[in-house]
Amino acid sequence: MDDEKIAEKERKRREIRERLEAQLKSSQKKKGFMTPERKKRLRQLLRRKAADEVKRQQEQKxxxxxxxxxxRTGESKSLPDDVDQLQxxxxQYHNRIYKLNEDKWDLELITCLKEYEIADLQSRVNDMRGKFIIPPLKKVSKYQTQLEKMRQWTYKLAKMDMRGALKSVKKEIELDDKHKKTETKPVWAAETKAVKQTVETTEIDAGEIDAGEIDDYDDDEE
Structure with missing residues (x-):
C-alpha cells in the first residue's frame, strides 16, 4: 500500500516536471531570432550607419x-600693374556687389510679403474654426507685482473717506427717570447761596465803614 502511494507521488512529480520543461522550451522558442546580443549589435550598426550618413551629407554640403x-568669385587671376585696369x-566688382544687394533686398521683401500672407491666412482659418491665437504674455517678476498691488492699495486708502464709514451716534443720551437731573435745586443749596450773599454784603459794608473812618481821621489831623 505504501509502495503504491510512493509510486503515485513520483508519477505526479514526473508529470509536473515534464510540463514545466515543455513550458520552458515553448517560451524559449517564442523569443524568436532577436536575442539581446543581436539587438545590441543591430543598434550599433544602425548608429554607425546614421553617423556615416550625416558625415556624407556634411561633405556634400x-x-x-x-x-x-x-x-561667384571666379578663378584667381594675376592682377595687372596698370592703374586703369585695376580701376x-x-x-566690375562694385557693380556686381550692387546687383547682389538689389537681389537680396528684393528677396527679403518677397519673403516678408509671403510671411504676412501666411499669417493672415492662418488667422482666417483659426477664426473659421473658432480658435484664437493667444498673444505672447510678458513675464513679470513677483516682486514687481507685489509693489504694484501695494501702490494701488495705498492709492485707494488715501481716497477712502474714513469718517463717512464710521457709524453715526446720537449725541443726546436718553436717561431714565432716576438718572434725570431735577430742575429744582435742593433746599440746602438755596440756603448756602443766601448765606454767601449775606456774608458778601456785610464784608462790603464793613469795608465802606472803615474807609469812611480813615478819611475822618485824616481830616482831624489836618
Missing amino acids: EKERQRVIGE EICK
Whole structure:
C-alpha cells in the first residue's frame, strides 16, 4: 500500500516536471531570432550607419559650398600693374556687389510679403474654426507685482473717506427717570447761596465803614 502511494507521488512529480520543461522550451522558442546580443549589435550598426550618413551629407554640403563660392568669385587671376585696369576691375566688382544687394533686398521683401500672407491666412482659418491665437504674455517678476498691488492699495486708502464709514451716534443720551437731573435745586443749596450773599454784603459794608473812618481821621489831623 505504501509502495503504491510512493509510486503515485513520483508519477505526479514526473508529470509536473515534464510540463514545466515543455513550458520552458515553448517560451524559449517564442523569443524568436532577436536575442539581446543581436539587438545590441543591430543598434550599433544602425548608429554607425546614421553617423556615416550625416558625415556624407556634411561633405556634400561643403563641396556644394565650395562650388558656389568658386562660381561667384571666379578663378584667381594675376592682377595687372596698370592703374586703369585695376580701376576697371574694381568697378566690375562694385557693380556686381550692387546687383547682389538689389537681389537680396528684393528677396527679403518677397519673403516678408509671403510671411504676412501666411499669417493672415492662418488667422482666417483659426477664426473659421473658432480658435484664437493667444498673444505672447510678458513675464513679470513677483516682486514687481507685489509693489504694484501695494501702490494701488495705498492709492485707494488715501481716497477712502474714513469718517463717512464710521457709524453715526446720537449725541443726546436718553436717561431714565432716576438718572434725570431735577430742575429744582435742593433746599440746602438755596440756603448756602443766601448765606454767601449775606456774608458778601456785610464784608462790603464793613469795608465802606472803615474807609469812611480813615478819611475822618485824616481830616482831624489836618
